[in-house]
Amino acid sequence: MKELSLHILDIVQNSIEANAKNIYLEIRKDLQKGILYIIIKDDGKGMSKEILEEIKNPFFTSRTTRKVGLGVPLFYELVKNCGGEVKINSEVGKGTEIYAEVPFLCVDLPPMGNLSGTILGLIVTNPDIDFEIKIVKNGDEVNISTKEIKRSIDIPINSPEVISFLKEFLNENLGGW
Amino acid sequence: MKKLTLEDLKKIKEKTQAELEMRSPEGKDKIVVHMGTCGIAAGARETLLAILDEIEKRGLKNVVVTQAGCIGLCEYEPLISVQKVGGPKVLYKYVTPEKARKIIAQHVVNGQVVSEDVLSTE
Numbered sequence: 236m237k238e239l240s241l242h243i244l245d246i247v248q249n250s251i252e253a254n255a256k257n258i259y260l261e262i263r264k265d266l267q268k269g270i271l272y273i274i275i276k277d278d279g280k281g282m283s284k285e286i287l288e289e290i291k292n293p294f295f296t297s298r299t300t301r302k303v304g305l306g307v308p309l310f311y312e313l314v315k316n317c318g319g320e321v322k323i324n325s326e327v328g329k330g331t332e333i334y335a336e337v338p339f340l341c342v343d344l345p346p347m348g349n350l351s352g353t354i355l356g357l358i359v360t361n362p363d364i365d366f367e368i369k370i371v372k373n374g375d376e377v378n379i380s381t382k383e384i385k386r387s388i389d390i391p392i393n394s395p396e397v398i399s400f401l402k403e404f405l406n407e408n409l410g411g412w
Numbered sequence: 413m414k415k416l417t418l419e420d421l422k423k424i425k426e427k428t429q430a431e432l433e434m435r436s437p438e439g440k441d442k443i444v445v446h447m448g449t450c451g452i453a454a455g456a457r458e459t460l461l462a463i464l465d466e467i468e469k470r471g472l473k474n475v476v477v478t479q480a481g482c483i484g485l486c487e488y489e490p491l492i493s494v495q496k497v498g499g500p501k502v503l504y505k506y507v508t509p510e511k512a513r514k515i516i517a518q519h520v521v522n523g524q525v526v527s528e529d530v531l532s533t534e
Binding site: 236244245248252305306309349352353359361393398399402 | 450461471481
């Protein structure tokens with residue numbers, strides 16, 4: 236995948252497919268340490284120890300539609316090749332947490348790419364999921380809570396008016412990676 | 413006999429619009445974008461963003477866009493399915509952003525299936 240935001244989208248898809256109702260996504264760039272942190276937490280169905288041990292194996296998947304599961308292994312290899320680290324904690328019935336830290340000056344690390352489009356797509360196509368999103372870069376912090384957005388508007392979060400508003404807000408605030 | 417006035421028509425329009433907006437997702441046209449790893453790698457995010465852009469530009473309030481995972485047809489990604497209210501579910505293959513815009517204009521808005529891009533119909 237050519238963009239880091241596509242890897243993030245792919246990992247968040249796992250939370251969605253695990254029937255999470257709440258998903259927390261944090262992307263934080265620490266300029267002093269030169270580290271990019273990516274944290275994804277969900278309250279989905281979680282994984283057993285046996286599945287967790289196999290999660291970095293591309294020839295393992297819990298799905299029945301195909302025989303490979305590439306999302307986590309691709310992300311893991313990318314971070315590992317840059318000297319970073321991925322930690323995954325999960326508990327059946329409680330959820331999963333993925334914590335990754337990677338040196339952002341690594342030449343093998345793809346650019347962040349279209350993060351605003353990634354977040355827009357996630358929010359609008361999953362109106363029943365509450366997303367808490369925290370983006371910290373260059374001293375700026377952007378927080379998005381879809382629970383709060385839903386509470387403050389009386390039209391669906393996937394209606395054309397809200398798509399328009401979110402698009403403008405995300406494009407203005409999530410550029411410059 | 414009471415005649416239908418312009419005011420009556422306005423009221424009907426308002427009532428219909430309110431009803432349309434109150435419809436549950438089951439009463440709306442559905443578009444599903446397949447967003448498994450294979451779909452994302454093949455460009456599904458750009459396809460999804462083109463669809464959202466068309467919905468926004470055209471003000472399509474009776475359309476719901478959702479996402480689904482891989483269905484094992486990775487070689488045809490990006491895949492989307494379109495189901496208009498009361499109509500069949502049409503699965504489209506190799507849906508680039510340009511094709512997605514055409515599918516919205518031709519199928520979702522005007523009800524004509526884009527037959528050359530159809531993979532299957534249920």
